[in-house]
């Protein structure tokens with residue numbers, strides 16, 4: 001990181017040697033998608049920002065991306081410039097009111113990124129679905145017919161470990177955990193890992209943790225450095241090398257309704273999310 005004072009030129013914020021992840025080769029054909037759920041039951045940790053920014057970076061590398069807004073707050077939809085009122089949303093598909101998932105998919109201003117929007121209606125979904133048969137498998141079933149059209153599907157989860165998040169984890173091949181570099185964040189991860197393990201045992205044996213990505217890291221504070229050190233001690237290589245620094249640029253990009261990679265292509269954060277995309281591709285989490 002540019003503002004890094006403690007680490008040397010060859011050591012990254014995780015304490016590991018800095019690696020250069022290669023620019024990925026163009027894909028000759030697209031799909032079938034790997035599905036990645038961005039999960040953390042704590043709000044405000046950078047799930048939505050990471051979903052949108054990672055999609056922006058992946059689109060630059062020629063990957064086709066389907067974004068699923070799975071939070072009734074609809075921040076992903078808004079952040080992608082998609083209006084989510086009076087259109088079919090993921091909620092309509094989840095409750096069976098919209099039978100054709102393709103009717104819920106909207107193009108975005110960025111070539112290669114499509115969005116299934118959400119709005120406040122989705123807050124009624126858990127109550128509505130509780131009596132359904134195989135209620136944990138609904139999202140997985142909805143996404144199956146469109147997987148061949150995309151290289152990756154990113155699901156932006158709501159801040160809870162309830163039925164919607166369990167649906168996301170059941171539909172996913174991998175989980176990416178954005179983790180704010182803040183002390184109390186650590187306690188939440190144990191609970192999240194517990195939920196992931198239960199879903200793995202009971203619903204989705206192939207589910208993998210693709211990585212923990214540290215967000216809102218401020219290298220100038222001892223606190224952030226200590227938290228990151230403890231996360232790396234506890235989770236080892238699951239913690240990605242790429243660490244997202246704290247910056248005020250993200251709210252501006254959200255207001256503009258476009259990923260940071262498009263809004264401020266040369267900003268350090270745009271470069272960091274490109275690095276995250278390259279790291280996930282080189283780990284095999286994304287094609």
Ligand SMILES: Nc1ncnc2c1ncn2[C@@H]1O[C@H](COP(=O)(O)OP(=O)(O)O)[C@@H](O)[C@H]1O
Pocket residue numbers: 042043044045046047048049050075159215216217244245246247248250251254
């Ligand atoms: N790296 C960052 N530095 C500073 N602010 C950030 C960063 N990432 C996200 N934010 C801001 O923090 C707030 C919460 O982020 P968000 O992505 O919406 O979190 P979540 O989806 O986990 O609730 C938003 O206002 C967002 O613009």
Ligand SMILES: [Mg+2]
Pocket residue numbers: 047048049071075156157
């Ligand atoms: Mg969010």
